[in-house]
Amino acid sequence: ILNVEQSPQSLHVQEGDSTNFTCSFPSSNFYALHWYRWETAKSPEALFVMTLNGDEKKKGRISATLNTKEGYSYLYIKGSQPEDSATYLCAFIGEVQGAQKLVFGQGTRLTINP
Amino acid sequence: EPEVTQTPSHQVTQMGQEVILRCVPISNHLYFYWYRQILGQKVEFLVSFYNNEISEKSEIFDDQFSVERPDGSNFTLKIRSTKLEDSAMYFCASSEMQVSYEQYFGPGTRLTVT
Numbered sequence: 001i002l003n004v005e006q007s008p009q010s011l012h013v014q015e016g017d018s019t020n021f022t023c024s025f026p027s028s029n030f031y032a033l034h035w036y037r038w039e040t041a042k043s044p045e046a047l048f049v050m051t052l053n054g055d056e057k058k059k060g061r062i063s064a065t066l067n068t069k070e071g072y073s074y075l076y077i078k079g080s081q082p083e084d085s086a087t088y089l090c091a092f093i094g095e096v097q098g099a100q101k102l103v104f105g106q107g108t109r110l111t112i113n114p
Numbered sequence: 115e116p117e118v119t120q121t122p123s124h125q126v127t128q129m130g131q132e133v134i135l136r137c138v139p140i141s142n143h144l145y146f147y148w149y150r151q152i153l154g155q156k157v158e159f160l161v162s163f164y165n166n167e168i169s170e171k172s173e174i175f176d177d178q179f180s181v182e183r184p185d186g187s188n189f190t191l192k193i194r195s196t197k198l199e200d201s202a203m204y205f206c207a208s209s210e211m212q213v214s215y216e217q218y219f220g221p222g223t224r225l226t227v228t
Binding site: 031032034036042043044045046049051089091093099100101102103104105106107 | 117118149155156157158159170172205212214215216217218219220221222
């Protein structure tokens, strides 16, 4: 069973503060890691696709790092804004018996307080 | 901007009935997926579809479920005889290439089985 855990489950941050949260995944048979932002009543929106150990990706105030050897990825948000309030999902893609399996974490629900 | 669409947005059905959930993926995408999220639980992968056949499926995707691309634009998920535990949000997604690539999600269909 592929276990993907995100922490914390929920987070309240003051507007303007920076924050980060974690996705932990199996360190073997890694293929790719996705980050999604999921606003209430909308579709999950892809933020990053990460494939290489040491990858760092950035989109505006949001960035992510990847450590496949130890099995974690961090998502950082700099200078949080109210529009950053959403659930952030990671999805681990690993190879199991020659097949690619995708497993989601449970998400981190981020609330930005104005 | 192209997007994945799903119909209906909400479907209520009686236990034992068949339901068909419909999705229109982004037109130049080649890979299609169904996911579900039971209330309060993680998003779960159901099936991926490429070149008119299932490429991967999860343990959840048993004989009750089937997928089809009947006409080159729609991608459907059929549940043959619904159970109470099939009540969930069902998301369709598509990607240009295989599962490790960025996936675009539809808004979801909320299925309620009574």
